[in-house]
Amino acid sequence: MKTISSIQAFRDFINGGSLVDLGYEGSMFTWSNKQAGINFIRERLDRCLASIQWKQNYPNGSVVHLDDTGSDHRPLLVSSYRGGFKTKRRFRFQERWCDSEEARHNLVAWQKNLSTNLKKNIAELNSKLNAEKDKGAGADTTMIRVLEVKPEDEYEREKRFWKEKARLQWGDKNTKFFHAKFRMRSSKNKLHRLESDSGEVGTNPEQIASIAQQYFKNLFTTSKPKEPTEELEGLTRRVDNNTNRRLTRPVSDQEIKDAVFSINPLVAPGEDGFTAKFYQFFWDTIKRDVLNAVHSFFEGGKMLRAFNHTHICLIPKDSNISKMN
Structure with missing residues (x-):
């Protein structure tokens, strides 16, 4: 077994060049000892490193672990271009637009023409x-x-x-x-391949989206719905009348404003493309519409369907993700 000191020069080389692992597609392992039974060993010994500048120049670059036919190592195929798919560009509010007076009056037209x-x-x-x-x-x-x-x-x-x-x-x-x-x-964060529970493989955005949508539909849908009456019978009441009145009292304008301004202004936008920064910066202009919408929900119990729309954004939390679960 190699000691830490024996590979220190290699570590210094990686750190000195600010190199990053390019990841991989395909099998997790690149080497095996080709033995059977309890003596079988597999490792990821081979990997591709690149500088941040290379990643900037070739943002769609990829590394594929090929078949290890005739060898104990898998060949690594490095490509500077991975075929991508063009998607319709969604509107998204950007913080820098707050500097434009024209944006205050006609934001959409400003985005298209300026x-x-x-x-x-x-x-x-x-x-x-x-x-x-x-x-x-x-x-x-x-x-x-x-x-x-x-x-x-x-x-x-x-x-x-x-x-x-x-x-x-x-x-x-x-x-x-x-x-x-x-x-x-x-x-x-790019996802180029996704496999469904039934083994169906999606490789383009439409197929990947369909597999993800079906996964969440199955996850949040029950095949045997029933009333929860029996489960609730054994619960002891914890909320008294005074507490219930405080919880159900109408929300104030100040409470709504505090909620809006408590959101991180630069977090991911909603379905309409607007971040919290938009509502906070233009509050004096749009506050009445926001307040009326919130009061309408709490007082009437109804919400526009568009308010509850969302986007499913698949962000891999590990390398070489191929299944939703």
Whole structure:
């Protein structure tokens, strides 16, 4: 057995190059001793490492463990491109839009018509700045001062955008770092194959979605529904009349507002694409609609079906996931 000191140089090499394991598809093990019975041994001895820069350049890269025919090792096939599937882009509110006055009045139209390519915006601002400076003595010094400040604002918006995408909760000033974390998270969260309980294998988004939907439908549906009367008969009453009145009293406007502002503003958005940041930032404009909707539910007992819609987002918690369970 090798000692820790004997592989320290290799560890230093990995840490020094900031290399990451690319994961794999296929069998978990890459080597076996080809023996039978209790002497049979399997291990994952072979793996592919890459730098964060490589992951950024090839976000769809993959590693497949091939068959070990004729050898005790499985060949590893590295591909810089894994065929992807185009899906319809969903609307999602972004924190950086809070900086735009135009967004307050017509957010959807602003999203479609206003350029949000920050690098392009910065390049255009720098071009205008240089053009004004080239005028020499005839240059507008006020405009130059304004144009010198605007790129800094754009850089700040870009940093906030990638921080939001990377889902990090602490303040790092390096936009490239947030971009790398987002790319790594996106690659890790991709699911390219899913097998149902019946053995059906899905390899495209529609098939994977169907398998996941059926899994949750079976999980939350009972084939033998019955009234819970018998189970409730033996329970002792714990809520007295005074407590019940406090629990069932109408909710106040302040309670609703406190609930809205207690949500992390950058968490995953709802089915409509809006994060809590939207409701918090534009509260003075939309609060009456929100308050009326909540009061309507508590007082009338009815909720719009769309309020209860959700998305099933499959995020692998381990490598080489192939089944829902």
